[in-house]
Amino acid sequence: MTVFDTTLRDGEQTPGVSFRQDHKFAIARQLSDCGVHAIEAGFPASSPGELESVKAIAAMDLDADVCGLARMMKADVDACLDANVDLVHVFIPTSEIQRVNTIKKSPEEVVAATRDVVGYVREHVDSCMFSAMDATRTDLAFLIEVSRAAAEAGATIVNVPDTVGVYTPTKMLQLIGTLVPEVPAPLDVHCHNDFGLAVANTVAAVEAGAAQVQVTVNGIGERAGNADLAQTVMVLESILGVSTGIELKRLVETSRLVSRYSGIAIPPIQPVVGDNAFSHESGIHSHGVLANAATFEPGIMTPEMVGHRRRLTLGKHVGRHAVRQMLADVQLEPADAELDRIVEKVKAIANRGKRVTDADLYEIAETVLGLEAVGRRIDLRDIAIMTGTHAIPTASVRAIVDGAERVAACTGNGPVDAAIRAIGKIVPLPVTLKEYGIEAISGGSDAIAHVTIAVEDERGHVFDASSSGDDVVLASAEAMVNAINLLSRAKQE
Numbered sequence: 214m215t216v217f218d219t220t221l222r223d224g225e226q227t228p229g230v231s232f233r234q235d236h237k238f239a240i241a242r243q244l245s246d247c248g249v250h251a252i253e254a255g256f257p258a259s260s261p262g263e264l265e266s267v268k269a270i271a272a273m274d275l276d277a278d279v280c281g282l283a284r285m286m287k288a289d290v291d292a293c294l295d296a297n298v299d300l301v302h303v304f305i306p307t308s309e310i311q312r313v314n315t316i317k318k319s320p321e322e323v324v325a326a327t328r329d330v331v332g333y334v335r336e337h338v339d340s341c342m343f344s345a346m347d348a349t350r351t352d353l354a355f356l357i358e359v360s361r362a363a364a365e366a367g368a369t370i371v372n373v374p375d376t377v378g379v380y381t382p383t384k385m386l387q388l389i390g391t392l393v394p395e396v397p398a399p400l401d402v403h404c405h406n407d408f409g410l411a412v413a414n415t416v417a418a419v420e421a422g423a424a425q426v427q428v429t430v431n432g433i434g435e436r437a438g439n440a441d442l443a444q445t446v447m448v449l450e451s452i453l454g455v456s457t458g459i460e461l462k463r464l465v466e467t468s469r470l471v472s473r474y475s476g477i478a479i480p481p482i483q484p485v486v487g488d489n490a491f492s493h494e495s496g497i498h499s500h501g502v503l504a505n506a507a508t509f510e511p512g513i514m515t516p517e518m519v520g521h522r523r524r525l526t527l528g529k530h531v532g533r534h535a536v537r538q539m540l541a542d543v544q545l546e547p548a549d550a551e552l553d554r555i556v557e558k559v560k561a562i563a564n565r566g567k568r569v570t571d572a573d574l575y576e577i578a579e580t581v582l583g584l585e586a587v588g589r590r591i592d593l594r595d596i597a598i599m600t601g602t603h604a605i606p607t608a609s610v611r612a613i614v615d616g617a618e619r620v621a622a623c624t625g626n627g628p629v630d631a632a633i634r635a636i637g638k639i640v641p642l643p644v645t646l647k648e649y650g651i652e653a654i655s656g657g658s659d660a661i662a663h664v665t666i667a668v669e670d671e672r673g674h675v676f677d678a679s680s681s682g683d684d685v686v687l688a689s690a691e692a693m694v695n696a697i698n699l700l701s702r703a704k705q706e
């Protein structure tokens with residue numbers, strides 16, 4: 214099974230997204246390194262800048278094939294050839310509604326243009342993908358005719374796009390099953406997610422014999438987007454046992470990279486890569502997972518497989534087993550009666566609608582166990598921020614670290630980023646920032662900011678802590694320091 218990624222093309226069609234050039238390079242590199250077979254880098258004929266961008270990606274010497282998009286016209290193909298792509302993707306509308314209203318060509322003219330332009334592509338490059346745009350709303354006999362014509366003219370792969378996302382898995386199974394014996398080229402699908410069926414339709418196409426899938430990272434794309442790479446690949450690999458060649462362990466990092474560069478957040482409940490994808494809160498579930506992870510996680514997809522982590526969260530449904538486990542991780546071993554009191558207090562906080570962080574749990578446990586609060590390794594004394602329309606955001610921090618004063622300054626993308634980086638500089642141990650969340654507690658510009666931060670140590674253990682205040686930079690810095698103190702404390706014990 215080959216995986217064809219259109220994150221760069223479809224991402225640019227996503228409302229509000231315009232990737233920076235260096236970000237496009239980073240995404241292309243990441244996808245290729247993860248084993249994606251082909252990357253559609255853009256539409257060279259659309260502008261001189263786009264041509265240069267596709268050319269630069271084609272020159273990166275990636276393992277993945279680099280593809281350029283072209284309308285069914287030689288001038289567009291020439292722009293792709295100028296960009297030195299490995300593969301040219303030509304498309305033409307084939308449904309009556311699009312044919313009559315956009316290109317104003319008869320079916321005969323569509324077939325003639327396809328033969329002519331696909332043949333022209335193959336005079337210059339070895340690989341050509343043909344797309345019958347709006348295939349799923351195209352008369353079946355005509356779809357077969359134009360797809361055959363493309364294959365006979367030299368198309369090395371024939372794409373069947375569900376351009377407006379109106380198909381269902383059953384229909385896709387029938388359509389691809391019908392096309393496979395009729396079209397003398399491997400088939401590919403490009404499914405849109407308007408009804409939430411993009412991944413299901415893509416998987417159905419594979420079951421019916423498609424040889425390639427088109428996907429985007431995080432499912433980004435115009436309107437409701439496209440089939441998601443991580444979900445499609447995991448269904449193929451884990452449920453159907455189809456090998457994709459994708460390095461599964463890098464799915465989460467790839468998703469986060471594209472989320473950061475596209476500015477489109479990943480919903481917590483996003484399958485495979487979302488923050489909650491492997492989180493367990495309720496007592497019965499976390500008890501089961503601790504006894505045997507396969508109780509509430511299908512063994513065919515574990516967090517480790519996709520580069521994620523299993524997480525037990527504290528909430529109103531939390532059970533004794535989960536709390537005991539979380540405390541054992543920092544060498545706190547309450548007796549049964551003490552554990553009951555700790556769980557009771559955790560539930561009381563959660564019932565007020567507040568997120569219970571690790572820091573809250575340890576504080577509760579220390580109180581119940583009558584322990585002295587363990588000393589803070591880092592004590593933030595001062596923080597100064599400079600930012601403005603023309604100034605690079607810069608933060609300087611002064612803190613007492615292990616009894617000695619330390620000072621550091623850092624620039625960042627914004628004041629919060631600068632502050633967190635500066636704190637990172639004075640920390641005497643390796644720490645990675647895993648999550649940063651902020652919510653406004655009241656509605657106005659004077660809202661109290663509640664910042665939650667999770668940091669990870671080099672063993673992959675994650676600790677979260679929070680802080681609130683009317684100064685978002687200060688709250689962020691305090692939350693970061695709180696989280697690092699927890700991490701270093703767990704390390705000492």
Ligand code: MN
Nearest residue numbers: 223376403405
């Ligand atoms: Mn599309």
